[in-house]
Amino acid sequence: MHSKINDRISYVGVNDLRGRVFEGQWPLPHGVSYNSYLVVDDKVALIDTAAAGFADEFFFNIKAEIGDRKVDYLIVNHMEPDHSALMVPVREKWPDIRIVTNAKAAAMIKEFSGIDTDIILVKEGDTLPLGHCSLSFHMVPMVHWPETMVTWLEDEKTVFSGDAFGCFGAVCGDIRDYQSSLYKASSSFENAFEAFKGEMQRYYADIVGKYGAPVQAALRKLSGLEIKRICPTHGPVWEERIPQVVSLYDRMSRYDADHGVNIVYGSMYGNTAAAAQALSEALTARGIPNEMHDLVAEQGPSFAYAGTFRYDTLAVGSPTYNTDIFPAVRDFMHGVALRGVKGRRFASFGSYTWVGGGNKVLNSLAAEAGLEVLCDGYGFKSGYDPSKFDAAAFADLLANG
Ligand SMILES: Cc1cc2nc3c(=O)[nH]c(=O)nc-3n(C[C@H](O)[C@H](O)[C@H](O)COP(=O)(O)O)c2cc1C
Ligand SMILES: [Fe+2]
Ligand SMILES: [Fe+2]
Structure with missing residues (x-):
């Protein structure tokens, strides 16, 4: 699935509707999405890739959004292979691409794929100009691995949040929460949100649940930002339900029930x-x-x-x-x-x-x-x-x- 989220941001991720389990163990009765995004300006940045086995669909989506333009930067927020498996084919397709990530992730990139050149290392708060807008990078260790960071696009008040605020469940029709056909097909907006909410609780409990304190630290870091859009690596892009998903994460990471x-x-x-x-x-x-x-x-x-x-x-x-x-x-x-x-x-x-x-x-x-x-x-x-x-x-x- 691919779509324009707005003039600058496109969705180019994939739905996995056939996989039986995630991480080799968590059942996927409603599938899962591996989300990837393009930020298109004078330069084009690709934020995360997708899981192994989805290369054709992934490159098709990118081409559908930007035609034959090349991708200048690959931002690596998180090195878990459900998002980084396609780094090698991405580099093969655009040999001049620069990988933008932090030092901990760079070490993992070398360990997983052997890539150790053309990497721009970023630290907390560093920015990457793309032309009219720029990206900045903020470390959120242990949400969900030690190298994890989020990417902030100030001009669109958008956070590319990695696994944080993600959920199981493939997304149909449109990646934006209020546009998704899951929402439209259900008897009410609330009902559809409840379905995603259950899959968000399960994703959190299964995968991130051990890291309550780092999630709290990440939420404190994000609390100063006026967020208009959350683009996670799984599940819908949150626009209409930001207070609800942030409050759900806050409660779960405090073990409040x-x-x-x-x-x-x-x-x-x-x-x-x-x-x-x-x-x-x-x-x-x-x-x-x-x-x-x-x-x-x-x-x-x-x-x-x-x-x-x-x-x-x-x-x-x-x-x-x-x-x-x-x-x-x-x-x-x-x-x-x-x-x-x-x-x-x-x-x-x-x-x-x-x-x-x-x-x-x-x-x-x-x-x-x-x-x-x-x-x-x-x-x-x-x-x-x-x-x-x-x-x-x-x-x-x-x-x-
Ligand atoms: C392989 C096996 C091992 C068992 N070990 C014990 C045991 O160590 N102590 C005991 O009191 N009952 C033991 N039982 C009996 C079960 O606890 C008992 O049959 C119980 O009713 C099974 O509950 P269930 O119907 O919920 O499976 C064992 C039963 C099986 C099949
Ligand atoms: Fe992860
Ligand atoms: Fe993930």
Whole structure:
């Protein structure tokens, strides 16, 4: 997809609608976009490239926007290969091109592609004149890698923000939030924004979630700017919904969450799963927002991490499994600990048949991760039965703390 965002800025990124997973693991039920932008003035700057496998479409898009004009600068904001994979063909196509990036990224460029010539190194606040307008560069380390920077186009009050403010989900029709056909097709603007918002929470929770403090530092840096447009590397260009996406990022990076329960479980024979459903029903009956994640059905923890960032309470279920817990649940708990999730209440549940112990393992993993463990856990022996699993008492505890 390519389009003019305005007289100076064009979108030349690609939609990946066939890829099953992102980073080799995160499911993509709605696809993902790899965004790239041109700033066209006396000189032409290309901001980031795209993922491997999309070269033909990417170069087609650029040609459709600028014809046979050459690209003078390639700005590298972030070296993760979903945005930098096409650097080598870009240099082959425009041999005089200058790569503009910071010293940390330059070292990575050499490591990934062997390129170490024709690089203009920039530091915090440096500018690059393009003719009538100029770009400036601002370091935002760990959002999402150590070399990450954002590019600011003062004349258009536009920030090219890299992965920050990005989300999963291919963008249809038009890259601008208010023009996207996703917005137009949905029954309301709000509904469509809610869909992207969920994919933004999931992108953040899965990929950036560990880096709350650097995201806060980046937000402080951007807070002095009067931003009219955010051009991220994934998902829509934000024009109409800037306050909403900035506030969402601010809340997520502070680990601030709504009151509600994220129910996450693994189950071999359905007994722990049945308890999860009973708990969900009891919470809903009490008016407590909740969502349920079966780690096996969802092929991993991606959606469950998003729920962990959305809600202030985490209820995790696992059968006892070889005196430990179900492997997918252990993996999820490890991911919660790695993400440094703060300010969450926790409770465990699950089935066992001989001595049990799954809840104890879950509680100690939660305590190690810094979560507030509310109770010993709602374990029950063998087959699920409402007489063994007091969903009402469990829901009351989670509702009231
Ligand atoms: C491979 C395997 C290992 C198990 N290990 C234990 C165990 O160490 N301790 C225990 O009390 N139960 C153990 N169990 C029994 C399960 O916890 C029990 O069958 C439980 O009801 C399964 O819950 P589910 O229906 O949610 O999968 C094990 C079961 C299997 C299949
Ligand atoms: Fe990234
Ligand atoms: Fe990315």
